[in-house]
Amino acid sequence: MQPSSEVSPPPGWHTGADAEVAPRGLRALCSPTTLTGGLTELAWVGAHVLMYPLGTRMEALRPDPRRRTGNQPAAVRALFAADPLAARVPVLLVHGLVDNRSVFALTRRSLRKRGFTSVCSWNYSPLLTDITLAATALGQQIERICEQTGHDRVHVVGHSLGGLIARYHVQRQGGDERVDSLITLGTPHQGSVLAHVLPTPLVRQLRPGSPVLRELEEPAPGCRTRLTAVYSDLDQVVLPTRSGRCDHPDLGARNVLVRGVGHMSLPIHRGVLDEVATTLAGAGQQDAGRRHIAAVA
Structure with a gap:
């Protein structure tokens, strides 16, 4: 992955020298990457609507003790070469607002195919009104997962609001004792201006500068959870898209920028799934204290 800078939102139309910027913005919106990402987003949203009813039931964690990393394909063995036991650390997937575990259908399959033996999703109440209660x-x-599996720590992958719920638990409720790695996908760490559209109690907490977000800006010295924030320049929900970054000075988060991937497509994008698997396998441990932006092809 090569270092990259964030793509700024297309500017408005201006006269003079600024007028030259507008065509560049239009070309960016019409680029093959953006068009492909937009079509993929539409197709996945349609498929997800059909799958949604199948994800209303809570999923039980079913570890498969028969699977051994040494018996896996070469790609799986290479992924866990540094730490073969990492494959057995439970992975918990947390969905976003007005959603359920069906959004992770491909994520679960991908992680299990890559050798992770204990992967499950968690559904929180669709009537949720407060992030702290969900945390x-x-x-x-x-x-419950630690008790069931005998592991002291777990990994968490949170999409959208799910990432913010997990971050609150890690940062404000002592969850860093149990959560080894937290990966957020399209999470509004700095809020989203789109949250001004709906006046519900929960959505108000997602507005930039809300009390909950200000609380997350407070110091968090000694936090033990490794945090990776994946955000996209094509996110239609987290606006501005830069709000998907986590720049808290005490968390040392890795900020990973992906290009041309819609908000709902983040949990199914192959490059994002590669990043998730590599991070959870421990390959990113040496970079845990260094914040940077990277582009995933």
Whole structure:
């Protein structure tokens, strides 16, 4: 992955020298990457609507003790070469707003195919009104998984609001004792201006500068969870797209920029899934304290 800078939103139409910027913005919107990403987003949203009813039931964690990393394909063995036991650390997937575990259908399959033996999703209440309450419930779910599997720590992958719920638990409720790695996909770490559209209690917490987001800006010294924030320049929900970054000075998050991937497509994009698997396998540990932006092909 090569270093890259974030793509700025297309500017408005101006006169003079600024007028030259507008055509560049239009060309960016009409680029093959953007068009492909937009079509993929539309197709996945349609498929996800059909799959949604199948994800309403809570998923039980079903570890497969028969699987051994040494018996896996070469690509799987290479992924866990540095730490073969990493394949057995439970992975918990947390969905976003007005969603359920069906959004992770391909994510679960991908992680299991890559050698992770304990992967499950968690559905929180669709009537959720407060991020802090959801974070507490997430902590209880993590404790149940640790008790069931015998592991002291787990990995968490959160999409959209799910990432913010997990971050709150890690940063404000002592969840870093249990959560080894947290990966957020399209999470509004700095809020989203789109949250001004709906006045519901939960959505108000997603507005830039809300009390919950200000609380997450407070110091968090000694946080033990490795955090990776994946965000996209084509996110239609997290606006501005730069709000998907996590720049808290005490968290040392890795910020990974992907280009041309819509908000709902992040959990199914192959490059994003590669990043998730590599990070959870431990390959990113040496970079945990260094914040940077990277582009995933």
